[in-house]
Amino acid sequence: MAGTNWRNQTAITEVILLGFRDLPSLQTPLFLLFLVIYTVTMAGNILIVFVVVADQHLHTPMYFFIGNLSCLETCYTSTILPRMLASLVTGNRTISIKNCIGQNYLFASLTGSECYLLSLMSYDRYVAICKPLHYSMLMNNRSCLFLATGCWISGFFASSITTILISQLSFCGPNQIDHFVCDIFPLIELSCKDTRIVDIITFTLAGIFTLPPFLLTLMSYILIISTILRIPSTTGKHKAFSTCSSHLIVVTLFYGTLIFVYILPKSKAQSNLTKVFSLSYTALTPMVNPLIYSLRNKMVKEALGNFVGKLFLYSGIQRK
Secondary structure, eight states: HHHHHTSSOOOOOOOOOOOOTOOGHHHHHHHHHHHHHHHHHHHHHHHHHHHHHHOGGGGGGHHHHHHHHHHHHHHHTTTTTTHHHHHHHOOOEEEEHHHHHHHHHHHHHHHHHHHHHHHHHHHHHHHHHHHHGGGGHHTTTHHHHHHHHHHHHHHHHHHHHHHHHHHHHOOOOEESSSSSOOOOHHHHHTTTOHHHHHHHHHHHHHHHHHHHHHHHHHHHHHHHHHTTTTSSHHHHHHHHHHHHHHHHHHHHHHHHHHHHHTOOOGGGGHHHHHHHHHHHHIIIIHHHHHIIIITHHHHHHHHHHHHHHHHHHHHHHOOO
């Protein structure tokens, strides 16, 4: 009977991302807001990548991971915000099923990679502060490259599994997704076939990529803060505590919203809240990470000043 019902339904090839359609009077303000967010995010992260690569003083494990994070978030933001901006301007919210699956693949891959990269960065700070004598041995160039590569590969590998499963589904509607991005669970709901296996695998992978990294990050910062509290210098203690607490707030916001969206049970009444929480890890976190991890740092500020100075000097020579 289920097979007969499926055959009687028309397969869809396009879906409509409803996004913020229920806020018609705010389309222009939302466009301007997201345009500013996208511009600041791209400028900040691209600048960090250039500075980390160009300045020899920043060729250390910490800045290597920060450069990876900025590179990741440049790609991550570009999979979501440009299309959202275009839909706010034109009003065209239609996307093909293939492009929707493709966007989900990139979005999920980069999100998973960032989950583990942030936990790796917290572990790096833990070793540097709590185990300084072992730092050069544990975080050498080879291990850093291996760990960073593992973060990238794990995200794309896990997302490939769910993407292969989703691509084998047939979609019969309704052809609307109440979201601004082709997220996996709303997309699965459009399928005509039995999706229990896909749901279980997706939920399992979501748990693997959020809960363990979050717990590792939380444990690392708890140990870091307990070590900082034993620092005799009040000034050094305040500065280190301020830096670590800001890191902890951002990563808690990132992991917390991911856990709410992908792990905790939800009702249809929570769809608007889900969209708001999704904005946190798709727009807010990539924008503030360059400030939190890099631009408050003295060495990065000096490197940035040198980079901008050389840029102006080079442009002056070119004009002559």
